[in-house]
Amino acid sequence: MKAEPLLEFDTIKLNFGGLQVLRDLSFSLWSDEVVALIGPNGAGKTSLFNCICGFYRPQSGEIRWRGRSISRLRPHKIAGLGIARSFQNIELFANLSCLDNLLLGRHLHVKSGLVAALLGTPGWVRDEVRQRRRAEEILELLDLQAFRGEKVSALPYGVQKLIEVARTLTAEPSLLLLDEPTAGLTSEEKTDMLYRLLQLKKEFGLTLLVVEHDLKVVRQLADRVIVLDYGLLIADGTPQEVQNHPSVIEAYLGHQRLV
Ligand SMILES: Nc1ncnc2c1ncn2[C@@H]1O[C@H](COP(=O)(O)OP(=O)(O)O)[C@@H](O)[C@H]1O
Ligand SMILES: [Mg+2]
Structure with missing residues (x-):
């Protein structure tokens, strides 16, 4: 029997005005997995992180952590459960x-x-x-x-x-949400980051959900890949499976962004 998911998205709908950012999104994360979240710009990846952390409130659907709904919890409570995130744009105190x-x-x-x-x-x-x-x-x-x-x-x-x-590690999380940790890095720095993430996972027994654009990094890092396009989950599988998925190829070609 498969254990209970660590994190579960159950038909999440997030809108800003008329804009549908997440459309009936459902998937699960399991303990110890490294899952890459990919998709063109504006697909809703960062918004999904904001929903998990309690910064955004989905209009409907439920997010569950170890089987318990966290959809109504405030951000500090969610962080206290062991969920930590990094930001797409570095959010450190520059003068410290x-x-x-x-x-x-x-x-x-x-x-x-x-x-x-x-x-x-x-x-x-x-x-x-x-x-x-x-x-x-x-x-x-x-x-x-x-x-x-x-x-x-x-x-x-x-x-x-x-x-x-x-910084994300200091709160002793069990799930790390990393929003483009390799963006803007040289290919050498990307490789370094990749190995460090795998090392951290091992050292602290972490589960990782990582937004990553570079498919080479994804292949080496992730057990599983989730693909979002305009708020829709269009593929969920191993890096190999997802890479050859027709709608993934189309979504990326359609956006003129081959990864
Ligand atoms: N606070 C917000 N207010 C209005 N629109 C938003 C807000 N946050 C995100 N969006 C919109 O949601 C869509 C998805 O954005 P985002 O989650 O940042 O995508 P990604 O991280 O995949 O590039 C974009 O069209 C973006 O403009
Ligand atoms: Mg983003």
């Missing part, structure tokens, strides 16, 4: 150091409140120590130690993309 960006990302897991922090209670100190240890561990794992004290704005784009991924 690499380490501080990670420590801010961890606020979810700091258990003590403000009073405890002001008083420096033993619980607060324990949390603070744990928080820093986790951040250092992530920096180490991603070979970012050399940049820990550097202001993010002063770092090369490729390093910033990696810090954006590092």
